[in-house]
Amino acid sequence: MINPRDYFDVGIQFHGHKCPAMPLGLRAGAAAMNALGVERSQDKELVMVVETGDDHAAGCFVDGLMTVTGCTYGKSNIKKTYMGKMAFTLIDTKQQKAVRVQLKAEFFGKMLQSPFVLQRKQGVLPQDITANITDPLVEGVMNRAEEEFLAISPVFNYHFEKAKGTFDxxxxxxxxxxxxxxxxxxxxxxxxxxxxxxxxxx
Ligand SMILES: [Zn+2]
Ligand SMILES: [Zn+2]
The missing domain is CATH 3.30.60 (Wheat Germ Agglutinin (Isolectin 2); domain 1)
Incomplete structure (x- = not known):
């Protein structure tokens, strides 16, 4: 079982600031991995197709996903489809299985009205928002029951063909x-x- 808490510190360091959306990515990524029964991707065992674009909170969410799953832009085992949805499909290329996870609509709607987002709308940078606003929201994300905020599909078959990399x-x-x-x-x-x-x- 993957515990998203184990990736919290490295996630903050990698992401660059503390915010509620990066931990959301940790939680959602871990939920997908546990549904598939997979470990973090050492090479390209896992592939992720993310439906986000470049919108607010989406980038933070994807940094959390990359941190916990090991699907990274460097290894090219993650792709964005720019659909503007807080959703993704995680593919286990060995077992040819996948699962789709999305943030529940109502939950994400409420999150966009949080005091953190209100500050962001007023132009405050995420790293400048005070801990008394950020910390309770972050803790809320890390402790919330999965079914309260994640819609996790049943595991389904996914035909994935590996492209041959070249060393030439x-x-x-x-x-x-x-x-x-x-x-x-x-x-x-x-x-x-x-x-x-x-x-x-x-
Ligand atoms: Zn962030
Ligand atoms: Zn040239």
Whole structure:
């Protein structure tokens, strides 16, 4: 079982400030992992498709999800679909199973009226909001029963095909920089990188 508390400190450090939405990501990510019965992704065993965009609270939520699941932009095992929903699907690529989790509509609606968000609307930066406002909300998120704020789908089959990564590189004929081969373009029978190809096409 994954305990989101174990990832709280590293989550705050990684995220950069204390807020209620990063812990929401920790809780929701852990709930999805426990529904699937999986451990944190060491490499790309887990893949996550997140339906958020760039809206307020969404970025904080996704930082919590990345922290607890090990699905990271660096490893490219997370993708955003920009649907503007506080929801995601976590895929266990080994078992070919997945689960979709969303914040309950009423809960998220109420959260957007919290004193924390009211301060944010007045232009106060999250790191400048005082602990007497932030801490009770954060604790509320960490202690709340899952069924009060998360809608967790049944586990379902998910066909996932792993793309083959390449270790092959070559030099751009124009700038001489090393490039992964699948990104080299053929321009006048020479292999060139994308920026050099764009310059030659102008
Ligand atoms: Zn935040
Ligand atoms: Zn080049």
């Amino acid at each position: 590189t070559d030099l751009c004929a124009v700038c001489g920089e090393r490039v992964f081969v699948h990104k080299l373009q053929n321009v006048n029978n020479e292999k060139v990188c994308i920026p050099c190809a764009e310059k030659q096409n102008k």
